[in-house]
Amino acid sequence: MLRPDGQLQEEKVFKDPVHRYIHVRDELIWELIGTREFQRLRRIRQLGTTYLTFHGAEHTRFNHSLGVYEIMRRMVENLEKKMTWEKDERLVCLAAALLHDVGHGPFSHSFEKVFQTDHEEWTSRIIMGDTEVNKVLRRMGEDFPARVADVIGKTYENKLIVSLISSQIDADRMDYLLRDAFYTGVSYGQFDMERILRVMRPQEDQAVFKHSGMHAVEDYIMSRYQMYWQVYFHPVTRSAEVILSKILHRAKELLADGYEFQQTPHHFQSLFESTMTLEEYIRLDEYIIFYYFQAWELENDPILSDLCRRFMDRHLFKYVECDPSEQMIIWPELQELFRKIGVDPEYYLVIDSSSDLPYDFYRPGEKDERMPIHLLMPNGSLRELSRESDIVESISGKKRTDHKLYFPMDLLLDQQEHGEEKRRILTLLHQQEG
Amino acid sequence: MLQEHAKLLALLKETEEIVGRKKLQKMVYIAKRLGQPFREKYQFHMFGPYSEELTLQIEEMCQADFVEELREKKAGYYQYRYSLSSKGEQFLAAVFPEKKMLDKELLRALNEKSSKFLELVSTILYFDALTKEEVKTKVFKLKAKQNYTEEDIEEAYTFLEKLRH
Numbered sequence: 143m144l145r146p147d148g149q150l151q152e153e154k155v156f157k158d159p160v161h162r163y164i165h166v167r168d169e170l171i172w173e174l175i176g177t178r179e180f181q182r183l184r185r186i187r188q189l190g191t192t193y194l195t196f197h198g199a200e201h202t203r204f205n206h207s208l209g210v211y212e213i214m215r216r217m218v219e220n221l222e223k224k225m226t227w228e229k230d231e232r233l234v235c236l237a238a239a240l241l242h243d244v245g246h247g248p249f250s251h252s253f254e255k256v257f258q259t260d261h262e263e264w265t266s267r268i269i270m271g272d273t274e275v276n277k278v279l280r281r282m283g284e285d286f287p288a289r290v291a292d293v294i295g296k297t298y299e300n301k302l303i304v305s306l307i308s309s310q311i312d313a314d315r316m317d318y319l320l321r322d323a324f325y326t327g328v329s330y331g332q333f334d335m336e337r338i339l340r341v342m343r344p345q346e347d348q349a350v351f352k353h354s355g356m357h358a359v360e361d362y363i364m365s366r367y368q369m370y371w372q373v374y375f376h377p378v379t380r381s382a383e384v385i386l387s388k389i390l391h392r393a394k395e396l397l398a399d400g401y402e403f404q405q406t407p408h409h410f411q412s413l414f415e416s417t418m419t420l421e422e423y424i425r426l427d428e429y430i431i432f433y434y435f436q437a438w439e440l441e442n443d444p445i446l447s448d449l450c451r452r453f454m455d456r457h458l459f460k461y462v463e464c465d466p467s468e469q470m471i472i473w474p475e476l477q478e479l480f481r482k483i484g485v486d487p488e489y490y491l492v493i494d495s496s497s498d499l500p501y502d503f504y505r506p507g508e509k510d511e512r513m514p515i516h517l518l519m520p521n522g523s524l525r526e527l528s529r530e531s532d533i534v535e536s537i538s539g540k541k542r543t544d545h546k547l548y549f550p551m552d553l554l555l556d557q558q559e560h561g562e563e564k565r566r567i568l569t570l571l572h573q574q575e576g
Numbered sequence: 577m578l579q580e581h582a583k584l585l586a587l588l589k590e591t592e593e594i595v596g597r598k599k600l601q602k603m604v605y606i607a608k609r610l611g612q613p614f615r616e617k618y619q620f621h622m623f624g625p626y627s628e629e630l631t632l633q634i635e636e637m638c639q640a641d642f643v644e645e646l647r648e649k650k651a652g653y654y655q656y657r658y659s660l661s662s663k664g665e666q667f668l669a670a671v672f673p674e675k676k677m678l679d680k681e682l683l684r685a686l687n688e689k690s691s692k693f694l695e696l697v698s699t700i701l702y703f704d705a706l707t708k709e710e711v712k713t714k715v716f717k718l719k720a721k722q723n724y725t726e727e728d729i730e731e732a733y734t735f736l737e738k739l740r741h
Contacts, residue, residue: 262619513621
């Protein structure tokens with residue numbers, strides 16, 4: 143049972159390399175951290191395949207979720223001095239921050255693309271379903287789980303609360319930028335979070351920032367911009383992501399075709415057939431994925447075993463820059479040449495685009511788009527950030543799109559067979575780069 | 577190759593022109609929910625279901641000159657008109673020849689409606705696991721500034737019913 147005041151007898155702290163300490167005073171939060179659904183996040187990396195590019199990027203959704211909670215705790219502490227709200231809204235905010243990623247699966251980005259699932263839906267199911275998380279939340283009241291799910295799903299009535307966890311500058315993004323920079327070891331990605339929290343002011347629909355703190359917000363936007371290009375959109379990480387997606391596609395296809403696996407994918411079967419239960423989903427983690435990938439290296443299907451070896455041993459695809467309007471001219475010929483040399487283009491010739499990534503730049507926002515960042519001017523009016531900041535304005539209008547064509551260079555360089563076709567493929571590919 | 581992009585080009589081909597980013601967002605969402613083969617990921621935002629992925633795909637196609645984007649100044653904001661360029665048409669023909677991907681009638685019916693109405697329809701679809709009364713409560717709370725009436729909501733349900741049959 144929770145204590146009547148809802149507070150722990152003694153404050154608990156987690157040592158954290160990004161925020162130094164994460165403070166927990168509420169029994170609710172402590173008990174949520176102890177649930178099996180939350181502990182599962184220790185087995186899901188925050189940055190998916192990025193560890194193959196930046197070897198330090200082994201941090202998990204568990205670390206990040208605690209970090210988002212800690213930022214939210216500090217935000218709430220500051221905002222409570224400037225506004226009043228219903229008594230339990232504070233705990234709704236903290237629980238939502240802690241649980242916002244609880245529905246993420248292993249390598250969720252690839253999984254979601256291949257199987258058309260949505261981690262936000264799984265988050266809602268974990269919060270509302272028959273889970274330890276739900277039991278802990280329900281002790282706060284029957285409607286408490288639904289309120290937390292609504293905040294995370296951005297359908298909560300109080301839009302200010304939603305904006306603290308999900309907007310163009312929120313607890314989630316602030317933690318992942320700082321944390322991902324720390325663990326990848328890159329020198330960019332830093333900004334003065336304390337300053338941003340100090341200049342944050344509550345408004346009806348969102349938190350805004352005092353004009354005097356504009357430079358701290360500029361740094362945050364620059365950090366987001368640099369992390370996008372240098373870390374999140376790194377071509378090697380994307381190559382690993384491409385191979386991972388193709389492994390899942392291949393396994394799904396083989397299962398549908400009745401292929402007899404030496405290592406049947408029991409853990410994925412219901413996912414492949416879109417019948418996965420909540421319990422089955424909770425049991426999926428990256429350890430399971432690696433187990434199958436290693437086992438599948440020995441499968442008889444040459445495509446599945448080759449792709450798994452490439453992923454596990456980091457023998458990734460190479461890439462060339464790709465202009466879709468040029469590409470469309472040579473695409474049919476390229477595909478035909480791949481078939482002639484006995485390499486299935488469906489699996490070995492892949493275009494990856496900027497829109498395939500779950501990260502984005504800051505958008506100043508025109509009508510009908512997402513809410514932009516607003517500055518609170520000395521006269522009390524609000525101004526969109528890029529209208530005041532030359533730096534933000536200058537990067538807001540820049541090219542944000544990019545396509546790359548991935549392929550197995552090793553197979554093309556081995557020209558003992560089909561030498562002529564392979565040379566032609568290489569010519570076509572390099573023609574792409576201009 | 578760029579299969580999801582191609583579906584958006586096909587959408588513009590079938591509708592000839594779509595006016596407004598919000599309208600485009602809501603049309604794709606509603607069409608997806610009604611079984612059209614769009615795969616963009618949506619989340620609930622200030623104006624209802626919104627897909628960052630879709631925004632980026634359109635941006636990519638504008639930069640590849642597959643889509644023409646016309647920016648018009650309106651009172652206090654910009655409005656965007658989208659149509660298929662001749663290069664976009666060539667791409668569709670080269671990469672997806674003879675492939676009929678979308679339901680023209682459905683898309684045209686959506687395109688005839690205002691973006692405000694489509695915002696309501698897409699919001700209703702977003703909450704389709706709730707009862708009609710619960711959906712109404714959600715709409716009145718989350719969309720207070722849009723001033724939707726009971727009649728608007730009824731009209732949206734009727735419209736959806738018609739599209740489904």
